[in-house]
Amino acid sequence: MITAIEIDGAGGDPAAWRGSEVDPRAILTGELALRAVQRAEAAGIDLATFADALEAPDDVPDQVSVRLDALGLAARIAPVTQRIGLLPTITVTHTEPFHVQASVATLDHISGGRGGWIADVSSSAEAAAVIGRRPPAPAAETWREARYVVDVSRRLWDSWEDDAIIRDAATGRYVDREKLHYVDFESPSFSIKGPSIVPRPPQGYPITAVRVNSPEALEVDADLVFLPDSDDLPAQVNALQLVSVRVRPHDEGVERLVERIEGWAAAGVDGVHLRPASLELDVPVIADELLPLLRERGLVGPADRGGSLRGRLGLQRPGNRYAGSGR
Amino acid sequence: MTKQIHLAAHFPGVNNTTVWSDSAAGSQIEFTSFRKLAETAERGTFDFFFLAEGLRLREVKGRIHDLDVVGRPESLTVLSALAAVTTHLGLAATVNSTFNEPYELAKRLSTLDHLSGGRAAWNVVTSWDAFTGENFRRGGYLDKSDRYVRAQESLRIVRKLWDSWDADQLVLDQAAGVFAREGAGIFADEGDHFDIRGRFGLPPSPQGRPVIIQAGDSDQGREFAASSADVIFSRHGTFEAGQTFYKDVKSRLTKYGRTEESLKIMPAVTVVVADTDDEAIEKAAYIREQQVSGPTALVLAELLWGRDLSAYDPDGPLPAEDPVVGSSVTQGRVGYNDPFPIVAEWRAQAEAHGWSLRQTVINQQNRQTFVGSASTVADAINRHVQEDAADGFVLVPHLTPSGLDDFVDRVVPLLRDRGVFRSEYSGTTLRHHLGIQA
Structure with a gap:
């Protein structure tokens, strides 16, 4: 089973920040997230996801109403972790696809092949208003556009062949421009010429994930999907399936959770996305109790696996669609 | 009064200044290169580390230019990572105001400032050309004459968002259960280029406002810098041209109610250091041949x-x-x-x-700006600063990532001995290093 953990403020419980074990300032310095991710990594969790949205969190006085940019936070954590995958949430509805793909490629470079993203949409009026470029669109329409953004991102990741940088002092050429490619991408709402500004990421394609909170999300060609915690799983998904579940093991123990995970494994689910109620209280229990039990039952691999995130998830490094095309 | 010198390190970019063909030249992409140069700059107690930006690969006669460095990672993501492995060094990102929206810029830069304990800076650049626009939703939508209008408006809104929380609105009272007061960060703005409203989800960062850098040299660019920037960098041929520029830009400050100290002029320069002046001249000529x-x-x-x-x-x-x-x-x-x-x-x-x-x-x-023994270079740099041709310099090394080793090992100690450059950091934020208020 693949194991993933969600980083969001002080945890999924809106009151988590009030616990005496929490220094609420550490939410804003990133230290709380860093501690949780390092602990998860040491326990052998495969990847961390970072919650975000374009608009600010709800303006509710007794909740964490602030949020760091998830990409920045994941990048801050990359140099001080070694094995865990890092997937910030990045929205695609009001942002520039060219910037988005360059950022994800950069995260993959700085993490040595552990980068990815949760591609998300912004359907709310609030999100549309903070940018003011276009009116809000219904979820179905934003997800349709997200498919194009994911598609062009992979094309741009291919727009540099792996061996495009040649540093040939004899001819004075830094790159072989036959190995750089215009993507000439057209979609109903945007077009991109290319090539990317960032050389091909170490993984070829960083891991693309989606949170399946509407049926249209399943139409995105993702490597990984986070499914809601319900009895009926979608029958046909051409991606690794992780069940996303709220957990509070510091309170409820881990036995029931182990049973549920065993059940999902038996049902053919590929992994579990744990959303701890409190990072400070629950991540240590996940690390010290849950993972060892799952390991005992042969459900997860050893903690110290290195290599790329793609390799860790059992996915191949993709070839390049433009290789050898000469343009 | 003796002025204190300010120094910054520019990661070698995509101009022919960067010698990628040298046997000592490392990767332009791998994080270790960025980390190594940043660590050298921090060892030299520099004010900040500077990254440029690329939005489209350059072309010559309709084909991608292949003779210089091509491609680079995205700057804010690299700097967020560098925040983890440095402690005092300022982290300056070049980000285009034409192809980014103020809300996103404010959020990403504020995040970097929070994560780095107050070390973020934004180098505000503009573009207008349809060539770059072909990679973006909006395309080449902006008239050349409007680029500073949009940049100015963008910067004004970014600042408004950074200022959108009152000092007492972040409460963090765990017992009473008040994280922040309701209504914190609410904003609305309407201008020629923007019509936006909502709530900004980050309280004031350690610097309040990240540092603003600007590089314009035109009259419009100088005015923009005088009204809005904390640091201006540009390149000037001679000492006298530097003095003229310095005087001109500083004289524009009073009409914006600013003091001369509130804007630091830091031209981009290249330096060649060797044991003797003659050796340095020879080395400089060799580097120029490598560059061209x-x-x-x-x-x-x-x-x-x-x-x-x-x-x-x-x-x-x-x-x-x-x-x-x-x-x-x-x-x-x-x-x-x-x-x-x-x-x-x-x-x-x-x-x-x-x-x-x-x-x-x-x-x-490709003439290097300062060429000579360590003492010659230290004298020249100090003279430029003390005689108001500059407040300091952004150093552009020709080698990645070792290009500042000589400067930091040989010149910096002399500047310290002369009492014109810090021996250690006396504060933690970039604004503190630069001696400027938000």
Whole structure:
């Protein structure tokens, strides 16, 4: 089973920040997230996801109403972790696809092949208003556009062949421009010429994930999907399936959770996305109790696996669609 | 009063200044290169580390330019990572105000400031060309004359968002259960280029406002810097030109109610240090030859002439034709507004010295700013600062990532001995290093 953990403020419980074990300032310095991710990594969790949205969190006085940019936070954590995958949430509805793909490629470079993203949409009026470029669109329409953004991102990741940088002092050429490619991408709402500004990421394609909170999300060609915690799983998904579940093991123990995970494994689910109620209280229990039990039952691999995130998830490094095309 | 010098490190970029062909040249992409140069700058107690930006690969005659470094990682993501492995060094990101929205810029830069404990800076650049626009939703939508209008409006809104929380609105009272007061961060703004409203989800960062850097040299650019920037960097040919620029920009500050100390002038410069002045001159000439190969000389001449010069031999004489203004032979880099006097000067110098085209480019275009023994360089830098040609410099090394080793090991100790440069950081934020208020 693949194991993933969600980083969001002080945890999924809106009151988590009030616990005496929490220094609420550490939410804003990133230290709380860093501690949780390092602990998860040491326990052998495969990847961390970072919650975000374009608009600010709800303006509710007794909740964490602030949020760091998830990409920045994941990048801050990359140099001080070694094995865990890092997937910030990045929205695609009001942002520039060219910037988005360059950022994800950069995260993959700085993490040595552990980068990815949760591609998300912004359907709310609030999100549309903070940018003011276009009116809000219904979820179905934003997800349709997200498919194009994911598609062009992979094309741009291919727009540099792996061996495009040649540093040939004899001819004075830094790159072989036959190995750089215009993507000439057209979609109903945007077009991109290319090539990317960032050389091909170490993984070829960083891991693309989606949170399946509407049926249209399943139409995105993702490597990984986070499914809601319900009895009926979608029958046909051409991606690794992780069940996303709220957990509070510091309170409820881990036995029931182990049973549920065993059940999902038996049902053919590929992994579990744990959303701890409190990072400070629950991540240590996940690390010290849950993972060892799952390991005992042969459900997860050893903690110290290195290599790329793609390799860790059992996915191949993709070839390049433009290789050898000469343009 | 003796002025204190400010120094910054520019990661080698995609101009021919960067010598990628040297055996000591490392990766332009791998994080270890960024980390190593940043660590060197921090060892030298520099004010900040600077990353440029790319939005479209450059083209010459319709093909991707392949003679210089091509490609780079995205700057804010790299700097967020560097925040983890440095402790005091300022982290400056170049981000275009034409192809980014103020809300996103405010959020990403504020995040970097929070994550780094107050070390973020934004180098505000503009573009307008349809060539770059082909990679973006909006395309080449902006008229050239509107680019500073949008930049100014963008910066004003970014600041508004950074200022959108009152000091007492972040409460963090765990017992009472008040994280923040309701209504914190609410904003609305309507202008020529933007019509936005909502809530900004980050409280004031350690610096309040990240540092603003600007590089414009035109009258409009200088005015923009005088009204809105904390640091201006630009390049000037001579000491006297630097003094004139310095005086001009500083004199524009009073009308914005600002003091002279509130804007630091830090031109971008190149430095060559060796044991003796003669050795440094020799080393500088060798580096210039590395920087300007025959094909590179032709490309640089094409940028100046605005013409396809591929029929010319770089080791032969200069092109006989007159230059063309506003051509598209070279795409993705700034051309010359008035190439005629420069071409005339090149011709005069080539004739006087018997130089080929390549030799002319080497001698006219790639002269390093400070060349000499450590003591010569330290004296020259200090003179520029004490005599108001600058407040400090952004150093552009020619080698990744070791290009500042000599400067930090040899020149910095002399500047410290002379009492004009810090021996250790006395504060933690970039604003503190620069001695400027938000």
